[in-house]
Amino acid sequence: MKLHVFPPSPNSRKVLVVNAHLGLNLPLELVNLATGEQHAPGFVALNPNAKVPVLEYEDGGTLWESNAIMARLCAEAETTLWPKSDIRYDILRWQFWETAHWTPALSPFISRHIFGQMDADLDSAATLTAKFGAVLDTHLAGRDWLVGDGVTLADISVACILSLRDQCQYPLDGFANVHRWIAAVETLPAWQIAEAQVQEVLAKVQAAS
Numbered sequence: 001m002k003l004h005v006f007p008p009s010p011n012s013r014k015v016l017v018v019n020a021h022l023g024l025n026l027p028l029e030l031v032n033l034a035t036g037e038q039h040a041p042g043f044v045a046l047n048p049n050a051k052v053p054v055l056e057y058e059d060g061g062t063l064w065e066s067n068a069i070m071a072r073l074c075a076e077a078e079t080t081l082w083p084k085s086d087i088r089y090d091i092l093r094w095q096f097w098e099t100a101h102w103t104p105a106l107s108p109f110i111s112r113h114i115f116g117q118m119d120a121d122l123d124s125a126a127t128l129t130a131k132f133g134a135v136l137d138t139h140l141a142g143r144d145w146l147v148g149d150g151v152t153l154a155d156i157s158v159a160c161i162l163s164l165r166d167q168c169q170y171p172l173d174g175f176a177n178v179h180r181w182i183a184a185v186e187t188l189p190a191w192q193i194a195e196a197q198v199q200e201v202l203a204k205v206q207a208a209s
Helices: 010-022 041-046 066-074 086-112 120-140 151-166 174-183 189-208
Strands: 001-007 027-031 054-056 062-064
Touching: 010 062, 010 066, 010 151, 010 189, 027 054, 027 062, 027 066, 041 054, 062 066, 066 151, 086 120, 086 151, 151 174
Parallel strands: 001 027
Antiparallel strands: 001 054, 054 062
16 A cells, blocks of 8 residues: 655645554655646546545555545554544544534635635634634543543544644634643654654755745
8 A cells, every 4th residue: 555645734644644653654655736746637546536645555446535544544553543442433523523624614724824815714714713623622621632541543633734723823822722732742753753754845845946
């Protein structure tokens, strides 16, 4: 198996963190979003949505959607990231929440500050961020992790978009529990491995621009 990724993207970071945490060391194929490689016919054949990440199997089959890929990677090893218990349903709840509410709330800030889309509606985004940030902050009160007593796929799914919080100026003031939690996530060895991969690619992209 191999992963098609653009490490700076939050969804690619998800699978990179899991790949590192499990010690799978799956090979990485860079899809440079900065030059539009996700729209190349060869990549669209792997994912008709023209988005990263993609997990490619040995037989040429593919799996796309980052949260699904993370779960599939966990099938390769015994891991508390994706326990074989009813905790999985709580993990899934937070993963659905991330895709349905959290990421859509924060995405306009990415559109404005990374892609320069000046018409991004930051007022509406700020309202949604306040709403869903409060949900997350309240849940984390008295908890170190989103589900159970250790890091799971829930934490990785929800945390990765926060890797852009400073660059994209997310309005997260007042969410002390969120800040405490993301700081803990960022100390994970797997997160730091993924961050090094992000910085390596960013350096190459900037050198080529």
